[in-house]
Amino acid sequence: MMKLIDLGFDPWFEAHVDDIRHEDQGIARVSAVDRNSYIIRNELREIPAELAGKFYFHVESSFELPCVGDWVTVQYHNDNTSAIIHGVFPRRTFLRRKRAGVEVDYQMIAANIDIAFIVQSCHFDFNLPRMNRYLVMAADGHVEPIVILAKTDLISHDELQQKLAAIRHAGITTRVIALSNITGSGFDEFQEVLMSGRTYCLLGSSGVGKTTLINHLIGRDALDTKAVSGTGEGTHTTARRQLIVLDKGMFIDTPGMRELGLLGASDGVDKGFEDIIELSMACRYADCSHTQESGCSVLTAITNGELSQERYSSYMKLKKESEYHEMSYVDKRKKDRAFGRFIKTAKKNMKR
Ligand SMILES: Nc1nc2c(ncn2[C@@H]2O[C@H](COP(=O)(O)OP(=O)(O)OP(=O)(O)O)[C@@H](O)[C@H]2O)c(=O)[nH]1
Numbered sequence: 001m002m003k004l005i006d007l008g009f010d011p012w013f014e015a016h017v018d019d020i021r022h023e024d025q026g027i028a029r030v031s032a033v034d035r036n037s038y039i040i041r042n043e044l045r046e047i048p049a050e051l052a053g054k055f056y057f058h059v060e061s062s063f064e065l066p067c068v069g070d071w072v073t074v075q076y077h078n079d080n081t082s083a084i085i086h087g088v089f090p091r092r093t094f095l096r097r098k099r100a101g102v103e104v105d106y107q108m109i110a111a112n113i114d115i116a117f118i119v120q121s122c123h124f125d126f127n128l129p130r131m132n133r134y135l136v137m138a139a140d141g142h143v144e145p146i147v148i149l150a151k152t153d154l155i156s157h158d159e160l161q162q163k164l165a166a167i168r169h170a171g172i173t174t175r176v177i178a179l180s181n182i183t184g185s186g187f188d189e190f191q192e193v194l195m196s197g198r199t200y201c202l203l204g205s206s207g208v209g210k211t212t213l214i215n216h217l218i219g220r221d222a223l224d225t226k227a228v229s230g231t232g233e234g235t236h237t238t239a240r241r242q243l244i245v246l247d248k249g250m251f252i253d254t255p256g257m258r259e260l261g262l263l264g265a266s267d268g269v270d271k272g273f274e275d276i277i278e279l280s281m282a283c284r285y286a287d288c289s290h291t292q293e294s295g296c297s298v299l300t301a302i303t304n305g306e307l308s309q310e311r312y313s314s315y316m317k318l319k320k321e322s323e324y325h326e327m328s329y330v331d332k333r334k335k336d337r338a339f340g341r342f343i344k345t346a347k348k349n350m351k352r
């Protein structure tokens with residue numbers, strides 16, 4: 001049997017127990033989230049869980065909902081085969097992205113992370129502005145970052161040295177580990193960073209080798225990976241964030257680019273416009289509207305002839321339509337509250 005401390009529940013969280021937990025409740029860690037369904041992990045196993053209606057009712061923004069890596073208080077039901085989440089512990093660290101919109105809204109990526117591995121492939125994916133964005137994201141959530149330059153087997157030694165120099169030249173002083181999942185070079189250095197009981201999150205574009213790296217640690221192909229297309233465009237093999245517990249620490253694998261793309265538009269728009277999404281990652285401002293901002297790489301691409309005016313126009317048209325249809329933050333909150341009340345009455349009726 002594991003102990004909670006093996007899952008990262010250290011004295012910092014321990015200090016909050018009396019404020020948060022009721023006597024009849026247990027403590028567990030969120031290992032996966034799918035809309036309103038959760039999977040939690042305790043000392044023994046993973047168990048499906050749902051939010052208590054009362055908790056849902058008091059939620060003011062999506063930021064307060066449990067996310068992967070969160071510590072929660074739970075009540076077990078049906079012979080410990082299901083659980084209800086009643087509260088969330090304060091987050092020591094977090095990774096979140098800003099969503100553009102009428103009001104500032106944040107999407108939580110993961111909570112209570114010790115180190116964020118910011119993974120870029122040496123080959124097609126190397127991009128300093130994007131690296132900076134991820135570094136800002138880590139700093140925002142008080143997470144220590146380490147840059148991983150993956151797929152070093154695809155470039156020459158000289159090219160690798162140039163890339164390392166470019167990183168330093170850009171003023172990035174973060175530790176960089178260059179590695180290849182194919183030759184195994186650099187893998188020892190990566191492993192030396194890892195410690196049991198600590199939590200790591202892998203961030204980076206689709207297809208850069210995040211999941212392959214975890215499989216390498218596990219020692220077999222436990223998780224799905226997929227070959228990237230010739231253009232280097234990823235296919236989003238990892239579908240959702242997931243906490244994986246290994247001897248060498250816990251890993252949160254995340255899906256690549258599309259989800260972590262810093263554009264606020266919905267998936268429907270992003271699909272089919274991956275080239276523009278990719279460009280927008282190099283825009284100076286994370287919430288760039290690609291209409292007039294200086295440092296907008298989408299507009300620059302049009303000027304350079306890399307992107308056609310027609311393609312740009314159809315993208316902007318779709319984006320506008322989708323933003324109109326997307327619920328505003330306030331409307332969402334109202335709906336969430338209504339849903340919370342719905343669960344509450346349903347439960348009352350059940351008891352009768
Ligand atoms: N040449 C080379 N290929 C690699 C390396 N690491 C991974 N790959 C390949 O790159 C492809 C994508 O790897 P994944 O691990 O699925 O990438 P990912 O970052 O998890 O992608 P998403 O889950 O879509 O975010 C697979 O075909 C891997 O075999 C490497 O070091 N060198």
Ligand SMILES: [Mg+2]
Pocket residue numbers: 210211212224225237238253254255256
């Ligand atoms: Mg993956």
Ligand SMILES: [Zn+2]
Pocket residue numbers: 280283284288289290291293295296297298299
């Ligand atoms: Zn832009």
